[in-house]
Amino acid sequence: MKISVAKEIVKEILLQNLANHKKANYKIVVPYLVGLAGVGKTSIIYQIAEEISEAIKENFGVAELPLAQHSETDVAGWALPNADRSAMTRIRPDWMPTDGKGVVFLDELAQALTPVSNAARQVVNERRINVHHMPEGWFVVAAGNRHGDRAGTNSIPTHMKDCLLFLEIEPELEDTVRYFNKIGTDSRVSSYLRFRPDWLSKFERDADACPSPRSWERVGSIINFSLGPLAMSEAISGMVGKAACVDFMTYLKSFAKMPTVDEVVK
Numbered sequence: 001m002k003i004s005v006a007k008e009i010v011k012e013i014l015l016q017n018l019a020n021h022k023k024a025n026y027k028i029v030v031p032y033l034v035g036l037a038g039v040g041k042t043s044i045i046y047q048i049a050e051e052i053s054e055a056i057k058e059n060f061g062v063a064e065l066p067l068a069q070h071s072e073t074d075v076a077g078w079a080l081p082n083a084d085r086s087a088m089t090r091i092r093p094d095w096m097p098t099d100g101k102g103v104v105f106l107d108e109l110a111q112a113l114t115p116v117s118n119a120a121r122q123v124v125n126e127r128r129i130n131v132h133h134m135p136e137g138w139f140v141v142a143a144g145n146r147h148g149d150r151a152g153t154n155s156i157p158t159h160m161k162d163c164l165l166f167l168e169i170e171p172e173l174e175d176t177v178r179y180f181n182k183i184g185t186d187s188r189v190s191s192y193l194r195f196r197p198d199w200l201s202k203f204e205r206d207a208d209a210c211p212s213p214r215s216w217e218r219v220g221s222i223i224n225f226s227l228g229p230l231a232m233s234e235a236i237s238g239m240v241g242k243a244a245c246v247d248f249m250t251y252l253k254s255f256a257k258m259p260t261v262d263e264v265v266k
Contacts, residue, residue, distance in 0.1 A: 028139065030139075030165065033144075035168060108143070189220045200213065
């Protein structure tokens with residue numbers, strides 16, 4: 001589905017969770033965004049949090065927890081002996097919010113090792129770790145890459161899958177350009193992608209660099225570096241791959257020769 005559609009679904013889920021989570025007959029829904037690396041999964045979570053903050057007139061934060069970078073005990077909290085050493089007590093993990101409202105973003109779920117996924121499952125299903133509960137205004141969204149993309153993914157345990165609403169997203173030109181315009185990405189990148197939309201995203205499992213919305217966003221910075229033509233070409237190639245770089249550099253040469261709108265009007 002388009003990333004804009006996924007964003008609409010996730011935003012509505014969070015708003016409904018926020019409004020209805022105390023009702024006895026309401027079941028909290030946990031969306032799981034799955035798609036190519038660099039498609040914009042993380043970006044839309046922060047956009048949604050910003051929009052919800054505006055809607056509810058208070059801060060709706062993001063607590064990001066990249067599961068692939070953490071161990072089981074990082075997620076579940078360390079078990080330490082109590083004062084008289086008669087029992088073990090699991091301390092509250094540092095990633096867990098203690099007040100306010102927001103979304104706990106479990107990123108890289110498919111890259112997490114099985115023990116980490118098992119620990120995170122209680123967060124997803126019950127919004128707690130052992131005796132430590134998330135504040136009532138906090139909810140969970142997860143994200144990960146597709147299993148077939150060689151992005152270091154593992155199979156998600158079936159008991160975790162049963163707790164998630166799967167949303168498989170694909171890059172979409174208009175959503176990407178709208179986002180680039182919002183954050184001020186160099187307009188030449190957006191202009192090129194409108195001219196050659198087939199280069200927006202071309203995933204190659206064995207390539208070191210290939211075009212994606214995330215890599216084009218970074219190209220928007222690179223083309224303003226103080227580099228000579230050869231160095232510029234090598235830098236962009238290292239970001240989006242040689243084929244996309246050649247096509248983009250050719251476009252930039254033509255773009256530089258085009259008159260401005262003011263010149264045309266004059």
